[in-house]
Amino acid sequence: MMSADFTSNFWNLYVIVLIVFGVGLCLFVLMTNNKRHTGPVEVQPHVWDETLAEYNNPLPRWWLYLFWATVIFSIVYLAIYPGLGNFQGFLNWSSVGQYEQEMAKAKQKYDTIYAKFRGQGIEALARNAEARAMGGRLFATYCAQCHGADAKGAPGFPNLTDNDWLWGGEPDTIVQTITNGRIGVMTPFDGVLSPTEVTDVANYVRSLSNLPNSAEAAQRGAMVFAANCVVCHGPDGRGQPLLGAPNLTDNIWLVSSSQAQIEKNVREGRNNRMPGFGDFLGEDKVRLLAAYVWGLSNK
Ligand code: HEC
Ligand code: HEC
Structure with missing residues (x-):
């Protein structure tokens, strides 16, 4: 435990030190080069190839301001978003959190649409035009790349419209196939x-x-x-x-x-x-898909 804590803390500190040092270095470069143009431009003391000398011109203002802006941006960014080692940032934002938030919102929105189909048998769903249309759209999104847009299959991928089944064509069997996948x-x-x-x-x-x-x-x-x-x-x-x-x-x-x-x-x-789709799509969508597939062979 101690050593695991120590190593994760070490890398945490390492990242923080690197970032603070990097930003500090930028600030240092900016401040030391912040002189304005006054009087005639000096010539640097060094000379190359006997005659080649170099002016010591100050950095252009616009460039300096841009550099300042990026440094300030990075400080603000590191304060509110994660980036500085383990520090979460004051917004407490994370990509996982954002994903979960969006998924929860979508679930809330679509749950009501799926709710009315719950508790209906697969055969009943297959006869319901609205459910079939939804199943067809889901099929086009998740299944067509292997089974074809018309579900007639492709070499190695079975035709799902011919009422000929590898694993069985009972409604519950089809639900099982889509939920857990199959390995032939x-x-x-x-x-x-x-x-x-x-x-x-x-x-x-x-x-x-x-x-x-x-x-x-x-x-x-x-x-x-x-x-x-x-x-x-x-x-x-x-x-x-x-x-x-x-x-x-x-x-x-x-x-x-x-x-x-x-x-x-x-x-x-x-x-x-x-592949199995149960975890990814959830029961509601799997049942609509099963109804659609069953309906292709049982009109
Ligand atoms: C990555 C390719 C792929 C995707 C995507 C895919 N399938 Fe399949 N599917 C297969 C393969 C391959 C088989 C045959 C498995 C075997 O040989 O036993 C199969 C078999 C099936 C079967 C069983 C057929 C039978 O004769 O018993 C059904 C039903 C089925 N898929 C439905 C679906 C549905 C619905 C979707 C979309 C949610 C889907 N598949 C997505 C590749 C895919
Ligand atoms: C361990 C079980 C098993 C044995 C033993 C077996 N098969 Fe198969 N066979 C399968 C399965 C499962 C598939 C479907 C594979 C897939 O989904 O791609 C298959 C597919 C096939 C196919 C392709 C069918 C098609 O629709 O294209 C042929 C042909 C075939 N087997 C012939 C044979 C012959 C001949 C033998 C004996 C020499 C044999 N199999 C032994 C399980 C077996």
């Missing part, structure tokens, strides 16, 4: 499966969605699938919402259905993350 993890199989087995299982996965494939390879791939993939994707490949493992039979893809991309997913695995 598929283990990599590079080194576990041989290159032929990877090709085979990818052929099998394509066969599940009736995409062109080699029947022979797909048949071998079915065995690979049964041994390695069913734990997460289920025995029939229809997925497992508790793990966010997608249905592989519906021809809806996170990135692409190409043989190459499926093989890449198997070799490298996948690690995909939906």
Whole structure:
């Protein structure tokens, strides 16, 4: 305790001494150079290159006054705002304090708008035009950069309009997804499966969605699938919402259905993350967002 106190006090004093010394030095320079022009301009005693001499002109007045003004400004500033070591300043201002003040003001202002939607179910909110419009605006602000302005997704970011869900499309599940976020993890199989087995299982996965494939390879791939993939994707490949493992039979893809991309997913695995918004946005906004998202698939 003693030593922690001592070190923080030391740096505190160090900063104060540096600042006071700096401002003092400015004042000293100003006062010692404050002479006025009287009589003929003196020539400095030193001479360079045999003939080169230098006048000793006083500093221009405007420049001196400007310098005085900056010194006075810094003293006033240090008196009212934090800057002088631990000293808080007479205004007691802090950036955290200002942020909290503004947030409290905003909360007070918007709380009344959100209050009327509290206690309504997600499905009811999705049918309320005003709530849906608010959800849509929130979506454009916080979600569109990943899921697209139309919520139809992008490679790696799921389409939220197709009623096909990684984690489940029940209203409460969607609230959970937005509140806590989700991490979709598929283990990599590079080194576990041989290159032929990877090709085979990818052929099998394509066969599940009736995409062109080699029947022979797909048949071998079915065995690979049964041994390695069913734990997460289920025995029939229809997925497992508790793990966010997608249905592989519906021809809806996170990135692409190409043989190459499926093989890449198997070799490298996948690690995909939906960030949680509960702490940042709060329950009211999360519920409006969930209603908006649910409404996209349930018109
Ligand atoms: C940084 C990018 C990013 C942002 C921002 C983002 N998401 Fe996501 N979201 C993802 C990813 C990636 C997934 C897929 C996670 C996975 O693979 O399991 C996902 C999944 C979801 C899912 C689950 C879909 C399913 O099929 O189960 C929902 C619902 C969702 N996001 C809604 C939202 C909402 C609402 C917002 C705005 C508050 C949002 N997302 C913002 C990246 C993002
Ligand atoms: C540990 C669980 C787990 C295992 C084992 C697993 N997967 Fe996955 N797989 C996932 C998850 C979770 C995702 C979704 C990743 C994401 O959200 O990006 C996924 C995604 C995929 C995709 C992409 C689907 C799409 O919509 O684009 C394919 C293809 C796939 N897996 C095939 C396989 C095959 C083939 C195997 C066996 C060799 C396998 N997976 C084993 C969990 C698993």
